[in-house]
Amino acid sequence: xxxxxxxxxxxxxxxxxxxxxxxxxxxxxxxxxxxxxxxxxxxxxxxxxxxxxxxxxxxxxxxxxxxxxxxxxxxxxxxxxxxxxxxxxxxxxxxxxxxxxxxxxxxxxxxxxxxxxxxxxxxxxxxxxxxxxxxxxxxxxxxxxxxxxxxxxxxxxxxxxxxxxxxxxxxxxxxxxxxxxxxxxxxxxxxxxxxxxxxxxxxxxxxxxxxxxxxxxxxxxxxxxxxxxxxxxxxxxxxxxxxxxxxxxxxxxxxxxxxxxxxxxxxxxxxxxxxxxxxxxxxxxxxxxxxxxxxxxxxxxxxxxxxxxxxxxxxxxxxxxxxxxxxxxxxxxxxxxxxxxxxxxxxxxxxxxxxxxxxxxx
Numbered sequence: 001x002x003x004x005x006x007x008x009x010x011x012x013x014x015x016x017x018x019x020x021x022x023x024x025x026x027x028x029x030x031x032x033x034x035x036x037x038x039x040x041x042x043x044x045x046x047x048x049x050x051x052x053x054x055x056x057x058x059x060x061x062x063x064x065x066x067x068x069x070x071x072x073x074x075x076x077x078x079x080x081x082x083x084x085x086x087x088x089x090x091x092x093x094x095x096x097x098x099x100x101x102x103x104x105x106x107x108x109x110x111x112x113x114x115x116x117x118x119x120x121x122x123x124x125x126x127x128x129x130x131x132x133x134x135x136x137x138x139x140x141x142x143x144x145x146x147x148x149x150x151x152x153x154x155x156x157x158x159x160x161x162x163x164x165x166x167x168x169x170x171x172x173x174x175x176x177x178x179x180x181x182x183x184x185x186x187x188x189x190x191x192x193x194x195x196x197x198x199x200x201x202x203x204x205x206x207x208x209x210x211x212x213x214x215x216x217x218x219x220x221x222x223x224x225x226x227x228x229x230x231x232x233x234x235x236x237x238x239x240x241x242x243x244x245x246x247x248x249x250x251x252x253x254x255x256x257x258x259x260x261x262x263x264x265x266x267x268x269x270x271x272x273x274x275x276x277x278x279x280x281x282x283x284x285x286x287x288x289x290x291x292x293x294x295x296x297x298x299x300x301x302x303x304x305x306x307x308x309x310x311x312x313x314x315x316x317x318x319x320x321x322x323x324x325x326x327x328x329x330x331x332x333x334x335x336x337x338x339x340x341x342x343x344x345x346x347x348x349x350x351x352x353x354x355x356x357x358x359x360x361x362x
Contacts, residue, residue: 072106074131075140081254084124088114096122096229100255101144103226120228148179149199149220164198164214172352202338204323206272209260230345233330235307240362243308247328250278257342274336290324297357313351
């Protein structure tokens with residue numbers, strides 16, 4: 001095996017320290033930086049220059065730090081996804097799924113080419129032939145890392161709002177540990193009495209490819225992150241063969257990129273397109289839009305969910321559905337999501353659930 005490496009990857013991590021005073025004098029409804037450092041620094045310079053005495057100056061800082069790639073980093077070099085197995089054998093039990101360009105740490109490689117790896121909470125074996133390692137892996141990590149806002153662990157549910165204000169409508173709620181793709185790191189709204197700093201994030205919406213929303217910077221950690229493996233868990237003895245096959249087929253496409261309006265399981269697809277194509281493979285015809293799916297299929301409770309059922313998400317205020325995923329058991333959903341940069345497994349509670357539906361009547 002090649003010797004280990006350690007390189008600092010110059011990825012920007014945005015953080016906001018506490019503001020001791022208001023930013024009410026900014027001459028715009030919403031002011032955001034064009035980039036993570038210069039834009040907000042320029043804003044602060046203008047703000048401070050308008051203050052007459054040093055005593056009135058506030059201390060709001062924006063800082064950057066480096067991201068250090070861990071030793072023995074490897075990146076999955078596959079067209080769809082890579083299975084992680086309990087033992088170094090293709091017939092061994094699957095314990096995890098690593099998406100295309102997902103990251104892992106290689107602990108060793110045996111004489112037969114099986115790499116012992118760790119990826120997030122998953123430990124197991126994958127064939128080394130499908131892993132990029134060394135300097136190439138570090139370079140690939142720089143390309144594939146995504147800027148996320150991760151909800152802090154002490155937050156039970158974070159409000160995601162239509163605009164950067166505590167008076168704005170709540171679109172959905174996001175639980176601790178969930179993450180949202182950041183589109184603008186710093187947004188200040190002069191009309192907000194709390195003088196909070198907000199983060200603009202991407203939200204899933206099958207009717208609007210550019211849908212964004214806002215979360216308070218006080219309750220998230222903003223950083224560049226790589227995608228790690230998802231656990232593969234058995235479905236249980238009471239789950240029908242059809243349901244198992246549907247869920248396994250859906251997992252086959254983990255890592256396919258999100259494309260709004262897309263219908264290809266290989267080139268790109270959106271949330272409702274993904275559900276439609278998965279069920280089409282098994283002979284079911286479904287509507288193309290998530291809201292129409294929700295209208296068509298039998299409503300069930302969260303407690304009644306079985307692997308292969310559908311979970312619908314959307315705006316809390318008016319109960320408007322605009323996202324859908326396939327429940328795969330153990331509190332997880334598989335869906336094509338802008339937040340996860342494509343088809344991925346996540347907690348079923350990554351957004352507020354509006355409805356659960358059943359296609360398969362067994």
